[in-house]
Amino acid sequence: MDNELTPRALEIAACARALLVGGGYNSFSYADISASVQISKASIHxxxxxxxxLVRTVLLRYREEARTGLAAxxxxxxxxxxxxxxxxxxxxxxxxxxxxxxCICAMLAAELPTLPREVADEVRGHFLDLAAWLASVLAAGAAQRVFFLQTSPEGEAMAFMATVHGAMLSARAYGDPEVFAATVQPLMRRLTSP
Incomplete structure (x- = not known):
């Protein structure tokens, strides 16, 4: 996908990505990107x-990075x-x-009712991709008796995602990145306890 974007378009997309992580879809405009990247709004358009x-492009790239990272x-x-x-x-x-x-998609999920359809579709797609990967990992771990699931792998995957994304929110709310690990660790202990 990167070979479809010019270096300047990649720079714009990177700026948009940082702005999305910082505050979501409705928190920035092309004026913010223009000031950050030193490019006119007309050039961004x-x-x-x-x-x-623009946001759909950022999400397509984000989803591809996630799929590649999980496969690796x-x-x-x-x-x-x-x-x-x-x-x-x-x-x-x-x-x-x-x-x-x-996670950009976790941030955008909170805004889902106000997002353009093409952006919302990419957010949902990311959640589907991640849930499928988590379910496969949990199922493999259950088959190996490493994980002791209380429900189906798909149900556990949803709970795992909710915990991880909630831990991100909590860490942000407290201004303390260590809150993330402290929130996730009990989930890992629960999964590995018979």
Missing amino acids: HHFPSKAE LVQHVPEPLAQLEAYTGYWATCMRDATSSF
Whole structure:
């Protein structure tokens, strides 16, 4: 997908991504990007005729990065418990060093009723992708007797996502990235306790 975007369009998309993480869809305008990237609003419109198109592009790239990252995780980390630990560890590290302190799609899910349809569809798609991956990891771990599920892998995947995204919210609310790990650790203990 990156080869479809010019270097300037990539710069605009990166700025939009940072603004989305910081405050969601309705928190920024092309004027904010213009000031940050030092480009006219007309030039931004040349690359992305609408804000919805810009955000959809950011989300398409984000979803591809997530799918690639999860596939690489499965390939390099064969144990289901280690996969979940690596996934939550990724977010804990991002929050500590402020590289990406929040899942863009989790942020946008809160705004879903007000989002343009094409943006909302990408947000839902991310949640479906992540839920499917988590369910497969949880099912594999249950089959290996590493995880002790209280419901179906799909149900546990939904609870896992809700906990991780809630932990992100809590860490942001408290202004303390360590709240994330403290919130997620009990879930990991529950999954591994017979």
